[in-house]
Amino acid sequence: MRFLRDNGLTIALLLAFFASMTGMAYSGWGHENHELTRHHLPAIGFVAYITSENFFSALFENWESEWLQMATYVVLTAYLFQRGSSESHDPDDNSTGSTDKEPPPRSHSWIYEHSLGLALGLLFVLSFLGHFFASHSAYNSDAAAHGETVQSALAYLGNARFWFESFQNWQSEFFSTATLIVFSIFLRYRGSPESKPVEAPDNQTGN
Secondary structure, eight states: OHHHHHTHHHHHHHHHHHHHHHHHHHHHHHHHHHHHHHTTOOOOOHHHHHTSHHHHHHHHHHHHHHHHHHHHHHHHTTTOOOTTOTTSOOTTOTTSGGGOOSOOOTTSOHHHHTHHHHHHHHHHHHHHHHHHHHHHHHHHHHHHHTTOOOOOHHHHTTOHHHHHHHHHHHHHHHHHHHHHHHHHHHOOOTTOTTSOOTTSOTTOOOO
């Protein structure tokens, strides 16, 4: 039981992830078959749907925005400030963040010192590519079904549909992160490391 206690946060989030993934798969399958029926096409099975370009396009489209949000957040909070927010370094404290004058330990390489941002950035790039290729395949399948001209991968890179799919998620991630940063100035949640102490003044920066 100690394992569950020590890893409860990750376990709870992974369970929520798998539950949401299941809901996405089954509801997406139902929606896909509804659209096929509207176009007088035969319905597809569940396995066929979760291995289709439409499913992977939607999946990577969302993952892409999440990794972008987290990578950007990790990098920006190392250099920029928001006075009063629990999500920011104190701009007047020269012992933290990018103002740290102490040289890094020689045993730590530049890659290791920036590994969190690099890992999240890499996951964003991989998800972006997964979204692009799946969305491109889905677009061409839809175009072929309607007797329209298919596009090359290079041409699809300038397609409004692909960028709409990306930007509609990116904007929400950046806005929600900015909201969290500002809300943490004035609002509290007792016991959460993402919140300042309940008694802390609004102008206190950091936890």
